[in-house]
Amino acid sequence: MDIALxxxxxxxxxxxxxxxxxxxxxxxxxxxxxxxxxxxKAREYETELDSRGLDEVSITGLxxxxxxxxxxxxxTAVPAYHLTDAVEGIADALEPDDVLVSPAVGxxxxxxxxxxxxxxxxxxxxxxxxxxxxxxxxVGAFHxxxxxxxxxxxxxxxxxxxxxxxxxxxxxxxxELAEAIDGLRALDGGPLANAAEIEGLTPLLINxxxxxxxxxxxxxxxx
Amino acid sequence: MDIALxxxxxxxxxxxxxxxxxxxxxxxxxxxxxxxxxxxKAREYETELDSRGLDEVSITGLxxxxxxxxxxxxxTAVPAYHLTDAVEGIADALEPDDVLVSPAVGxxxxxxxxxxxxxxxxxxxxxxxxxxxxxxxxVGAFHxxxxxxxxxxxxxxxxxxxxxxxxxxxxxxxxELAEAIDGLRALDGGPLANAAEIEGLTPLLINxxxxxxxxxxxxxxxx
Numbered sequence: 001m002d003i004a005l006x007x008x009x010x011x012x013x014x015x016x017x018x019x020x021x022x023x024x025x026x027x028x029x030x031x032x033x034x035x036x037x038x039x040x041k042a043r044e045y046e047t048e049l050d051s052r053g054l055d056e057v058s059i060t061g062l063x064x065x066x067x068x069x070x071x072x073x074x075x076t077a078v079p080a081y082h083l084t085d086a087v088e089g090i091a092d093a094l095e096p097d098d099v100l101v102s103p104a105v106g107x108x109x110x111x112x113x114x115x116x117x118x119x120x121x122x123x124x125x126x127x128x129x130x131x132x133x134x135x136x137x138x139v140g141a142f143h144x145x146x147x148x149x150x151x152x153x154x155x156x157x158x159x160x161x162x163x164x165x166x167x168x169x170x171x172x173x174x175x176e177l178a179e180a181i182d183g184l185r186a187l188d189g190g191p192l193a194n195a196a197e198i199e200g201l202t203p204l205l206i207n208x209x210x211x212x213x214x215x216x217x218x219x220x221x222x223x
Numbered sequence: 224m225d226i227a228l229x230x231x232x233x234x235x236x237x238x239x240x241x242x243x244x245x246x247x248x249x250x251x252x253x254x255x256x257x258x259x260x261x262x263x264k265a266r267e268y269e270t271e272l273d274s275r276g277l278d279e280v281s282i283t284g285l286x287x288x289x290x291x292x293x294x295x296x297x298x299t300a301v302p303a304y305h306l307t308d309a310v311e312g313i314a315d316a317l318e319p320d321d322v323l324v325s326p327a328v329g330x331x332x333x334x335x336x337x338x339x340x341x342x343x344x345x346x347x348x349x350x351x352x353x354x355x356x357x358x359x360x361x362v363g364a365f366h367x368x369x370x371x372x373x374x375x376x377x378x379x380x381x382x383x384x385x386x387x388x389x390x391x392x393x394x395x396x397x398x399e400l401a402e403a404i405d406g407l408r409a410l411d412g413g414p415l416a417n418a419a420e421i422e423g424l425t426p427l428l429i430n431x432x433x434x435x436x437x438x439x440x441x442x443x444x445x446x
Contacts, residue, residue, distance in 0.1 A: 112416035116423070158446060162431060188434040189427070193335035197427035200339070204412070204420035208385060208445055211411040221444045222431055223381060 003177065004029040004071030006064045006078055006086050009041040012103060013077035015150025016142065016181075017045055021057045022153055024180035029060045031067030038062055052153060068093035073101060073177060075142070080106035080117075080124045087131035096135040099170045102128035103142035105202040113210065114203035118196055125164065125195035137170035139163060140195040141178060141186070144202055146217035157183030159219035162198045164189040187222060226400065227252040227294030229287045229301055229309050232264040235326060236300035238373025239365065239404075240268055244280045245376055247403035252283045254290030261285055275376060291316035296324060296400060298365070303329035303340075303347045310354035319358035322393045325351035326365035328425040336433065337426035341419055348387065348418035360393035362386060363418040364401060364409070367425055369440035380406030382442030385421045387412040410445060 003020060005013040008030035017028050030045065032038035042061030049057045060070075068074045068090040078086045083104050094100065102125045106117040121127050125140035132138050141163040149155050161178050163186050165171040171188065178186035189198055205218040226243060228236040231253035240251050253268065255261035265284030272280045283290075291297045291313040301309045306327050317323065325348045329340035344350050348363035355361050364386040372378050384401050386409050388394040394411065401409035412421055428441040 110416075112414045113412075115417070116420055162427070187431050187438075189336075190430050190434045191335045193333075194338070194427075194430050197339055197423050197430070200420050200423040201427065204385070204417075204424065205445065207413050207417050207420070208410050211413045215410070215445070218445050221446060222428065222438070222441050223444060 001026045001073060001177070002029060002071045003027070004031050004067035004074045006031040006067065006074060006076045006090065008032065008077060009037055010077055011147035011151065012142070012145065014045070015145065015147050016075060016077065017059065018048065018151055018153055019181045021045065021049055021059055022052070022054055023182045026177065026180065029062055029067040029071055031062055031064040033064055035061065035063040038067070065090045065093045071098070073099045073173065075101040075103065076128055077103060080104045083124060083127055084131045087128055091133050094133055094136045098136055099173050100128060100132050100136055100138045101142070101174055102138060102140050105143050105199040107203045113207040116200035116203050122193065123195035123199055125192060125199065129192060137165060137167040138192065139165035139170050139174045140192060140198065141174050143198050144205060144220055146205065146219055149217035149219070157181070157219070158221060159183065160185045160187050160222050162187050162189040164192050164195050164198065166192050224249045224296060224400070225252060225294045226250070227254050227290035227297045229254040229290065229297060229299045229313065231255065231300060232260055233300055234370035234374065235365070235368065237268070238368065238370050239298060239300065240282065241271065241374055241376055242404045244268065244272055244282055245275070245277055246405045249400065249403065252285055252290040252294055254285055254287040256287055258284070258286040261290070288313045288316045294321070296322045296396065298324040298326065299351060300326060303327045306347060306350055307354045310351055314356050317356055317359045321359055322396050323351060323355050323359055323361045324365070324397055325361060325363050328366050328422040330426045336430040339423035339426050345416065346418035346422055348415055348422065352415060360388065360390040361415065362388035362393050362397045363415060363421065364397050366421050367428060367443055369428065369442055372440035372442070380404070380442070381444060382406065383408045383410050383445050385410050385412040387415050387418050387421065389415050
């Protein structure tokens, strides 16, 4: 399968790219608004993987819309405040048999800590669904992965990611992609309307990391 | 230490009572609006513990205010919609060196699943703090414990609970009480203003249990 990561040059995009390239048979396309930056980052990721003996992995770098055009699954690894623009910018490149995946979370920080900044639409994942063409299924996933550990291939993961969406096939595709990453377990969170409680977990992970010695780059396991 | 569980006859109250009675040296007082019901439940819990060889454990049952009067730590194990009334009903029994602990979460259910019903005050834990006398420290904890597994002493726990509060000593007292339960790790979540993201995790646990075969009575581990 071809996976495009819009914002693939950012930290969560880097982590997902490296993990899929390292652990799965899928082809990863790094997307960026700037195609030169996408290509430079793709080469950086290849060099990182090559240093680990993964010298046959090829990562493509393309402008976001071109990346989406080529992909079966498009992951919008962009900040929440860029999400609507990013989805609208690639809308023409999406086909009904593609899947759009939103990992973005909106947060605000005050003197007490980080807090979930719930959009009026209900969730950030819902913003992605609202911006996408109606025929394209949108799935929420990968909201609670700490980018630092995700992109450090020296560290093993032992995390869950909760997947929400209203179309069974699209959700199953994303569950399969998530489980292709070693140490990541995908759990079904139900319909897309259940996304807010998943997104709200990310500021909690940051607050816990800030207040407990020796805890950082936290993920979550449900048990 | 003497711990009173207001609403100690309910499911989360039962679980905390049994675990503290079984795992810790602390004395537990079961509170209820109906003192006869409190006594009956306290005897039931004693019988349950006796059947496990814990025949020296004594659990007291009292009307809520009398339970709070005798306790050092008061846990309001009541539904969110009863919380303000429950706290106001025992306010005169609280001293400044007591600690009030709120585990309640507000949820609503619709066709998609369970959702966090965030109060206008910011969190359910904040409602408890607003209802308590100003000099009494309020701590949020035990929001994400599945009552079924908690009250089944045949099952080992391997869960975290996140503790929030604005007063260091009170928070440390609750962290110590939480860690006195075998298999429960207490994590500091920062000030009480960070409670909403903890409370919002409970509907997510229920949604995951509903959508994944073989998963039920879920808790969480941060790692």
